[in-house]
Structures are given as structure tokens and as C-alpha cells.
Amino acid sequence: MADYKDKDPLESKVTSSLEASPAEESKPDKLKIPKEMPVLPVKDTVVFPGMVAALSVVTERDIKLLNNVLAANRFLALVAQKDKDIRGVKQSDLYDYATAAVVLQMLRMPDNSAKMLVQGVSRIKIDEYIQTEPYFKAKVAILEDIIENDMETEALARNAADQFIRMISMAPSLPEELKIAIVNIDSPSRLADMIASHLNIGVPEKQQVLEAINVKARLQKVTALITSEMEVLEMATKIQSQVKSEMEKGQKEYYLRQQLKAIQEELGEGDERAIEVKELTKKIEEAKMPPEAKKEAERELSRLVKMPSASAEYTVSRTYLDLLVALPWAITTTDNLDIQAARKVLDEDHYDLEKVKERILEYLAVRKLKQDMKGPxxxxxxxxxxxxxxxxxxxARAIGRKFVRMSLGGVRDEAEIRGHRRTYIGALPGRIIQGLRKVGSNNPVFMLDEIDKLGADFRGDPSAALLEVLDPEQNHSFSDHYLDVPFDLSKVMFITTANLLDPIPPALKDRMEVLELPGYTxxxxxxxxxxxxxxxQLKEHGLTNEQITIVDDAIKTIIxxxxxxxxxxxxxxEIAHICRKVAKDIASGEKKSVTVTADMLHNLLGPIKFFSEAAERTSEAGVATGLAWTQAGGDILFIEATLMPGTGKLLLTGQLGDVMKESAQAAMSYIRAKLAKLGITFKDFNKYDFHIHIPAGAIPKDGPSAGVTMAMALISLLKETPILSNVAMTGEITLRGRVLPVGGIKEKVLAAKRAGITTVILPKRNEKDLVEVPENAKKEMNFVFVEKVDEMLPIVFGTKEPAVKKKRIFSKV
Ligand SMILES: Nc1ncnc2c1ncn2[C@@H]1O[C@H](COP(=O)(O)OP(=O)(O)OP(=O)(O)O)[C@@H](O)[C@H]1O
Incomplete structure (x- = not known):
């Protein structure tokens, strides 16, 4: 078995110990090829006709063969082994197509092996093995190329040559000189063999080329092999260039970094980064975070260290770490549990508000007994x-806690409460976390203003996030999307505020203890x-009691x-306004002291802003004064009714909700059913249209409570009798004329008092609510409680019997 060692025979070191050298006359000649010859199995390669190859001869059997060949005509058949790893080769392990070759040189090696230089002469086919020992010998048939010297062959040959030349440029293992050799080959058959012998392909592919007697087929085969080889080469080149460019990038960055480090060292800033890391590590320790947060902070710090400080990612990471270390994880202020002292502070700041003050003092009392009590x-x-x-x-001042306030008015985005995930550009923590960072303690009084003005839209429902904040069962591990680790809110005392209770989502309302602050007389x-x-205000304007006195009358008139x-x-x-004006006079030296009386208000505050409208508005029939419970507390409203020729329709305009429309219908139906009882003589309902108007600005929160007022406006119109101007009313009406209870009695009564009303008609079932009304208001006003609408008549018209007709406001049709 011969080993193929060197593809390029020119490189084999043939020295003076050459045993035989081919004489001019022994040059291979196809005509002299014998019909029988020894067969040398070759591993790893196929020697093509015309090629010179160096083979190693190692086994005793092969050396014997070689000796005999050299002693005879130097011809031998080189046959490729189907499997190179087989030892003790049999005939069936060898291909049938082979190459007849002559031995050009032989070099004996000191270890008894030998190297020989052979040259392929012709394709042959093994016909029959005639000897197996001591080596193979066979009868062979010499194969002639089938060649058509046409244009196609020419084109295939040129194409193969061109492609191969291109391939040489790409494959670093092929020598450049090969290009010249290729160009100089005239025979297409030899060209194909030459190319095949240099391709980096396996023995089976090479054997296929050898077996292609038809030169065209051989060229086609070779072209296909070159193409696939080129693809492999191209891919390898691409991969290589990618790797190279990445390496270059890395090297460049490394180089620049080293330079930067050198520059920083020169400028004395060398270890700025190290100082930063040290500082942050210290801050993480000092923040006394819970384990989960600490782990996250440390992980973030280790990421930060690896980032270039000029990158955007660095800023994001640094901002996050800054928040983590700045949050008051372990900063808790000590509560002042002295109930007397707390009461004093609360009284110092506010008049009345007893319910609120009591509740806080109760909380303090319980806290004294139970340390870990949750805040209300x-x-x-x-x-x-x-x-x-x-x-x-x-x-907050009374308990000795810090105070932070956040308005929820118009908050529609859940992220405002819970923050944005850090993956978003410009992400921020939610306002709860921001508030805690700002206030710097984990147990402040946290005021969430205007909880009734919370919105919700496609960006999520903020009330859902608030639920988590306000739920004592959940808020010990509040999760802010930005923060990404839970924060304990259970020590925070949350106080929410609202103008109205109704718009607050019920689930939220459920979690809170509602305390009402209805307003003042x-x-x-x-x-x-x-x-x-x-x-x-004096303090805020730098004035003293000696410099300004505001007499009681003036205060009452302002109110x-x-x-x-x-x-x-x-x-x-308005008081601030007065203080400013007085401060101006005193500062300019014009006056030394000022006593503000009611007469001076016109000068100081301008013309009167509110008139008592009741007397003026109700001077005509068809107008009734109602009491409404609105956003701004209680208010009075004037409901006007009129009629005009028509077909009996009821027209409603102004700020009317659906509920109010229904109340108006009910009032009308009741009146029409009870004309005689109500003392109404008007009958032509089908010849007139009725119009009820509720002026703008008085949007009652509880629609049905305007029922009795609408009924009274209609009755007054139909009876052509005006209602007394000092009477106001509220109550829901049923079709049978019953007066049902309504809400906001305290607010409504206070509003009536402000408007100069002295008699208030209320539903009987609201009598219990009068306890909430301040005593002085009760003293100055009359309250009449009614169960049915007809009971109201004597009061609104001021007489038992229908009052005197004042003037006709409709004519008979
Ligand atoms: N009972 C009171 N005693 C003393 N001052 C009071 C009292 N009630 C209100 N004030 C003063 O009235 C001013 C307005 O009060 P504040 O801003 O707390 O109102 P609010 O109810 O929060 O209003 P909003 O619903 O608009 O937020 C404050 O300067 C407050 O000190």
C-alpha cells in the first residue's frame, strides 16, 4: 500500500541517494504499456495520467513489489483503495479503474521504507487479477479518452480553466504558479485531470473523474466540483472577514480605552470610575435595603461597571441605581404619641373638624397600645x-411625620401611579415612589388629592393600581414597574381627598374610611x-395687629x-387681597394703621360680587327656589316654569340629567291628576306647551332632589301665584305626590342660609339629618318637614288658602 505524501512532486526532496533516475529513453510511452503489471493499492488519493506524485512505500509487500517493478519495466498500476483505513487489502477493496504509471525515482529511507516518485501514464481497467502473493498482479485494458474536438468541449475547457484560476486566487493553499501551468495546457483531457488532482475533494469524487472516459463528461464533472468548492471557499472567506472585522472592532475599542485610561491618569482622573463604584457600594450598604432589593442593586452595579460611561445605557443604569439607594427603605420617623400635644397642634391649625381630629387622636391612642398597628x-x-x-x-405635624401630597386630578395613565418599565426610553418611577423618595421617610402622611377626579383610558386604569397602594393586605409589597423590586408601603398613612363621594370607584371607596367636611356657616x-x-394672612404679608384691624361687620360682608x-x-x-392693599399703604408710608370696615370694601375689593337673588327671582309666579348638592357643596337653584300655546308637550331645558327629566314628568303627571286638591282651575292642558328651565351653573348631583321644586314651580305657574322668596325646598317626588328623602342636607341648609333663606322645606324622612346642621343655623331658620306635596302649598304661598291672584300670566285660549 502506498501513502500519498506530497501533492507537488517538485517539492519532494530527492537527493543523491536516488536509486534510479528515468533515462531519456525510459520516458513513459503509452505504446509500451504492458498488458500485465503489478498493482499497488493507494490510500488517500487518485493519481491521474500525466500527474507526478510522491508516494511512500512502507510495507514489506509493497517494497517487494517496488523492487520487482524497478527491476523490470518500471510500470505498475496505481489503484485507489475504496476505504483508506482497511488493512490487508483484498481485490474487492479496490476500484476497477486505475492509472498505469511509471516509477521515476526511488529513495530508500533508513527505516527500510522508501519514497518513490511516479508519473501517471494512462487510464486502465483491471480486467483480472492473476496473482495475489507476494503482491497483486493483474491483466489490464488500456482505456483511450473519448474526445470530440468541438466548440462545446472547447467552451467547457475554457470555463473550467477560468474558474479554476479564480479559485486559485481565493484558496491560499494553491500556489500562484499553478495559474501559469493551467494556461499552458492544451489538452482538455489533461486540463480536467490536472484540475481534479488539485481540488480539495475526496477519493470517491476523484475516482469519478478518473472513470470518466468521455472528456466532455469529465470536464462537466470537474466544473461542478470547482463550483461547489468555490462556494465553500467564498463562505469561508466571508466568515473569516466577519471574524476579522469583529476582532478589529474589539481591538480598536480596547486600544481607545487604554488611551482614555492613560489620558485620565495624566489628568488625575484615573480612578474616577473606581471611586464611583466605591461610593455606590457604600450607598447600597447604607440604604439598608431588604435582601431582594440589595441583590438587584448589586447586580445593577456589576452591570454598570462594564458599561462605557458615555453610553446611554450607562445613564439609564446609573439613574436607576441612584433611585434604589435614595429610597427610604429603612428610614422611619418616630411618631409623637402624646395625645394632648397632638390635640393642641390640631386645634392650633383648624377650627372644629371634630370628627377628623377625634379619629386621629383615636389612632394615636391605639398606636400607643399596639406598636405595629397599620395606619388608617x-x-x-x-x-x-x-x-x-x-x-x-x-x-402630619401633630404626629411628627413628614408630609407628601400628590394630586390625582386628571391622572389617566396607570403608569403615573406604578411607573414605566425600564425598557422604555425615558422611563420614570410612579408618583408614589417619587413622592417617597422626595419625602425621605417610609412612614409619611401621604395625601392623595382629588381621588374623585381619577380618569381611566386606554393606558390602563389608575384606580386599579391605587387599589394595590391602598390595600393594607397588599401594600407591604407594592410593585412599581420601574423599581422592579417590591417596596413596603404599609407604614405610610394614606389620606385621600375628594369633593364628591359618588365618582370614587366603589372598590376604592371600600378600602377607605370616609370622613365628611361639609362646609361652614x-x-x-x-x-x-x-x-x-x-x-x-397678616403673617404672610408682614403685617402686625397694630397695623391692620378688620372689623366683624367687614368680615360678614365679605362672606x-x-x-x-x-x-x-x-x-x-379676599382677606389676602385686603392685606396686600393695606401693606402697600403702610409700606409707602401713606398710613400707619388701617381699620377695615364694611364701607371700605367697595374700594378695597371692588363692586359686590354676589347679590341675594331669591327675592328678585321669585317675585313672579312660576319660579321656585330649590336646594342642590353640587361639586362645590350646597347651592340654591331657581327652577322656572312657563307655558305657551301648543299641544300639551312638556319641554325641558338647562342642566338636566335624565333623572331630572323623569322627575319633571312625574311632577307634571301628579299635578294633572290632582288639580282640584291643589286648587288649580286651569284645564286647557292640551292647548299649551309647558317649559321647565333649570339655569346653568347649578348642576345638582342628586337629580331627583329637584322633583318637589319643579312641582312647586308648575303649581305656582298654574295658580298664577308667586312663591315666597324666603322659602327653599328639596325632595324627590313620586307619582302619588309623596316626598322622598334626599342627600346632602347639611350642605343644602348651609347654602340656603348663605342665600338668606329663612324657611327650608325638607322631606319628613330627612328630619334625622338635621343633627348635622350647626346649631346657630338651626336657630335662625325654620324647617318644615313634609310627607306629601300638597302639604307644601300653605308654606310656599304663605297661607292656608291659595293666595290672592297677582297678575294673569296667560290668557284663555
Ligand atoms: N376649619 C378650619 N380652620 C382653619 N382654617 C381652615 C379651616 N378649614 C379650611 N381652612 C383654611 O382654608 C384654606 C383652604 O383649605 P384647603 O386648601 O385645605 O381646602 P381643601 O378642602 O383641601 O380644598 P380642595 O378640595 O380645593 O383641595 C386653607 O388655608 C385652610 O387653612
Missing amino acids: ILCFVGPPGTGKTSVGMSI ADEKVFIAKQFTIPK SDYTREAGIRNLER
Whole structure:
């Protein structure tokens, strides 16, 4: 068995120990090819005719063969082995097609093996083995090429040559000189053999080329092999260039980094990064985070260290770490549990608001007994300016906690509460986490203002996120999307505020303890103004008691003529206005001290802003004064009714909800059914259209409560009798004329009092609610409780019998 060692015979080192050298006369000649010759099995390669190859001869059997060949005519058959790993080769292990070759040179090696240089002469086919020992010998048939010298052969040959030349340029293992050799080959048959012998292909493919006697088929085979080889080469080149460019990039970055480091060292900033990491590590330790958060912070820090400081990712990571270390994981302020002291602080800041103050003192008392008690979640409900926010601040001051406030008005996006995931560009933590970071303690009084103005849209429902915040069962592990690790909110005392209770989602309402702050009477306002508002405003404007005095009358006039509100926000604003004007006079040296009287208000505050409309509006028949419970607390509203020629339709305009429309229908039907009982002589209902109007600005929260007012406006119209201007009413009406209870009695009564009403008609079943109305209001007003609409008539018209007709407002049709 011969081993193929060297493809390029020119490189084999043939030295002076050559045993035989081919003489000129022994040059291979096809004519002299014998018909019988020894057969040498070859591993690993196929020697093509015309090619020179160096083979190693190792086994004793092969050496014997070689000796005999050299002693005879130097011809031998080189046959490729089907499987190169087989030892003790049999005939069936060899291909049938072979190459007749002559031995050109032989070189004996010191270890008894030999190397020989052979040259292929012709394709042969083994016909029959005639000897197997000591080596194979066979009868062979010499195969002649089948060649057509046509254009196709020519084209195939040129194409193969061109492709192969291109391939040489791409394959680093093929020498450039091969190109010249290829160009100089004239015979297509030799060209195909030459190319096949240099292709990096297996023995079976080479054998196929050898067996292709037809030169065209051989060229085609070779072309296909070159093409697939080129594809492999191209792919390899691509992979190589990719690897190279990535390596280059990495090397470039490394090089630049080294430079940067050198520059930083020169500038004395060399270890800035190290200092930063040290500082952050220290801060992580100091923040005393729970294990989960600490692990996350440490992981983020190890990521940060690997990032280039100029990258956007670095900033994101650094901002996140800054938040993690800044959050008050373990900072808790100590509560002041002294109930007396707390009461003093609460009283110092606010008048009345007893329910709220009591609730807080109760909480403190229980806290004293049970250390780990959860904070209550309170909801202060009331009209604007009734002290909801300021009492929250006062609570924080009384217990000795920090205070943070966030308005939920118009919040529609869940992410505002719970934050954006950090994968978003410009992501931020939610407002709860932001608030806690700002306030710097984990047990502040956290005020969530305007919870009734929460919105919801496609960006998620913020109330769902709030549920988690306000649920004591869940909020010990509140998850903010940005923060990504739970934060314990259970120590926070949440206080929410709302103007109205109804719009608050029921699930949220459920979790809170509602405390109402309904508003103040004029007298209470005077008291608050004197005790709290005026001293506060004087202080804010740098004025002293000697420099300005506001007499009681002036305060009362501000309340009645310049404000109409349940709270005291506008009163405070008007007082501030007066303080500014007085401060100007005093600062400019014009005056030394000013006593503000009611007469001076016109000059200081401008013309009166609110008139008592009741007297004016109800001077005509068909107008009734109702009481409404609105966003701003209680208010009065004038319901007007009129009629005009028509067909008996009922027309409704103004701020009417569906419920109010139904109430109007009910009122009308009741009246028409009870004309005689109500003392109405009007009969031509089918010849007139009726029109009820509720003016803008008085959007009642509880629609049905305008029922009795609409009924009274219609009755007044039909009886052509005006209603007394000092009477106002509220109540729902049924078809049978019953008066049903309504809400917001305290607010409504206070609003009536502000408007100068002295008699208020209320549903009988609301009598119990009168306890909430302040005593002084009760003293100055009359309350009439009714069960049926007809009971109202004597009161609204001021007489037992229908009043005197004043003037006709419709003519007979
Ligand atoms: N009972 C009171 N005693 C003393 N001052 C009061 C009282 N009620 C309200 N005030 C003062 O009225 C002003 C307005 O109150 P605040 O801003 O707390 O109203 P609010 O109920 O929160 O209103 P909004 O619903 O508009 O938020 C504050 O300066 C507050 O100090």
C-alpha cells in the first residue's frame, strides 16, 4: 500500500541517494504499456495520467513489489483503495479503474521504507487479477479518452480553466504558479485531470473523474466540483472577514480605552470610575435595603461597571441605581404619641373638624397600645376650601411625620401611579415612589388629592393600581414597574381627598374610611377668619395687629357679598387681597394703621360680587327656589316654569340629567291628576306647551332632589301665584305626590342660609339629618318637614288658602 505524501512532486526532496533516475529513453510511452503489471493499492488519493506524485512505500509487500517493478519495466498500476483505513487489502477493496504509471525515482529511507516518485501514464481497467502473493498482479485494458474536438468541449475547457484560476486566487493553499501551468495546457483531457488532482475533494469524487472516459463528461464533472468548492471557499472567506472585522472592532475599542485610561491618569482622573463604584457600594450598604432589593442593586452595579460611561445605557443604569439607594427603605420617623400635644397642634391649625381630629387622636391612642398597628386609610370628602388638605398637613405635624401630597386630578395613565418599565426610553418611577423618595421617610402622611377626579383610558386604569397602594393586605409589597423590586408601603398613612363621594370607584371607596367636611356657616366662617385666616394672612404679608384691624361687620360682608362657597378658600383670597392693599399703604408710608370696615370694601375689593337673588327671582309666579348638592357643596337653584300655546308637550331645558327629566314628568303627571286638591282651575292642558328651565351653573348631583321644586314651580305657574322668596325646598317626588328623602342636607341648609333663606322645606324622612346642621343655623331658620306635596302649598304661598291672584300670566285660549 502506498501513502500519498506530497501533492507537488517538485517539492519532494530527492537527493543523491536516488536509486534510479528515468533515462531519456525510459520516458513513459503509452505504446509500451504492458498488458500485465503489478498493482499497488493507494490510500488517500487518485493519481491521474500525466500527474507526478510522491508516494511512500512502507510495507514489506509493497517494497517487494517496488523492487520487482524497478527491476523490470518500471510500470505498475496505481489503484485507489475504496476505504483508506482497511488493512490487508483484498481485490474487492479496490476500484476497477486505475492509472498505469511509471516509477521515476526511488529513495530508500533508513527505516527500510522508501519514497518513490511516479508519473501517471494512462487510464486502465483491471480486467483480472492473476496473482495475489507476494503482491497483486493483474491483466489490464488500456482505456483511450473519448474526445470530440468541438466548440462545446472547447467552451467547457475554457470555463473550467477560468474558474479554476479564480479559485486559485481565493484558496491560499494553491500556489500562484499553478495559474501559469493551467494556461499552458492544451489538452482538455489533461486540463480536467490536472484540475481534479488539485481540488480539495475526496477519493470517491476523484475516482469519478478518473472513470470518466468521455472528456466532455469529465470536464462537466470537474466544473461542478470547482463550483461547489468555490462556494465553500467564498463562505469561508466571508466568515473569516466577519471574524476579522469583529476582532478589529474589539481591538480598536480596547486600544481607545487604554488611551482614555492613560489620558485620565495624566489628568488625575484615573480612578474616577473606581471611586464611583466605591461610593455606590457604600450607598447600597447604607440604604439598608431588604435582601431582594440589595441583590438587584448589586447586580445593577456589576452591570454598570462594564458599561462605557458615555453610553446611554450607562445613564439609564446609573439613574436607576441612584433611585434604589435614595429610597427610604429603612428610614422611619418616630411618631409623637402624646395625645394632648397632638390635640393642641390640631386645634392650633383648624377650627372644629371634630370628627377628623377625634379619629386621629383615636389612632394615636391605639398606636400607643399596639406598636405595629397599620395606619388608617382616610378619605376626606367635602367642597373646596373646607380644609381637607390643610388638615392633612396638620395631622402630619401633630404626629411628627413628614408630609407628601400628590394630586390625582386628571391622572389617566396607570403608569403615573406604578411607573414605566425600564425598557422604555425615558422611563420614570410612579408618583408614589417619587413622592417617597422626595419625602425621605417610609412612614409619611401621604395625601392623595382629588381621588374623585381619577380618569381611566386606554393606558390602563389608575384606580386599579391605587387599589394595590391602598390595600393594607397588599401594600407591604407594592410593585412599581420601574423599581422592579417590591417596596413596603404599609407604614405610610394614606389620606385621600375628594369633593364628591359618588365618582370614587366603589372598590376604592371600600378600602377607605370616609370622613365628611361639609362646609361652614357664615358665623363659623367669621370665627375661622378671626382666629385662623386673618392672623395667617397678616403673617404672610408682614403685617402686625397694630397695623391692620378688620372689623366683624367687614368680615360678614365679605362672606355674604364677595363669596359664595361652602369652604373658606375665596374668603381667604379676599382677606389676602385686603392685606396686600393695606401693606402697600403702610409700606409707602401713606398710613400707619388701617381699620377695615364694611364701607371700605367697595374700594378695597371692588363692586359686590354676589347679590341675594331669591327675592328678585321669585317675585313672579312660576319660579321656585330649590336646594342642590353640587361639586362645590350646597347651592340654591331657581327652577322656572312657563307655558305657551301648543299641544300639551312638556319641554325641558338647562342642566338636566335624565333623572331630572323623569322627575319633571312625574311632577307634571301628579299635578294633572290632582288639580282640584291643589286648587288649580286651569284645564286647557292640551292647548299649551309647558317649559321647565333649570339655569346653568347649578348642576345638582342628586337629580331627583329637584322633583318637589319643579312641582312647586308648575303649581305656582298654574295658580298664577308667586312663591315666597324666603322659602327653599328639596325632595324627590313620586307619582302619588309623596316626598322622598334626599342627600346632602347639611350642605343644602348651609347654602340656603348663605342665600338668606329663612324657611327650608325638607322631606319628613330627612328630619334625622338635621343633627348635622350647626346649631346657630338651626336657630335662625325654620324647617318644615313634609310627607306629601300638597302639604307644601300653605308654606310656599304663605297661607292656608291659595293666595290672592297677582297678575294673569296667560290668557284663555
Ligand atoms: N376649619 C378650619 N380652620 C382653619 N382654617 C381652615 C379651616 N378649614 C379650611 N381652612 C383654611 O382654608 C384654606 C383652604 O383649605 P384647603 O386648601 O385645605 O381646602 P381643601 O378642602 O383641601 O380644598 P380642595 O378640595 O380645593 O383641595 C386653607 O388655608 C385652610 O387653612
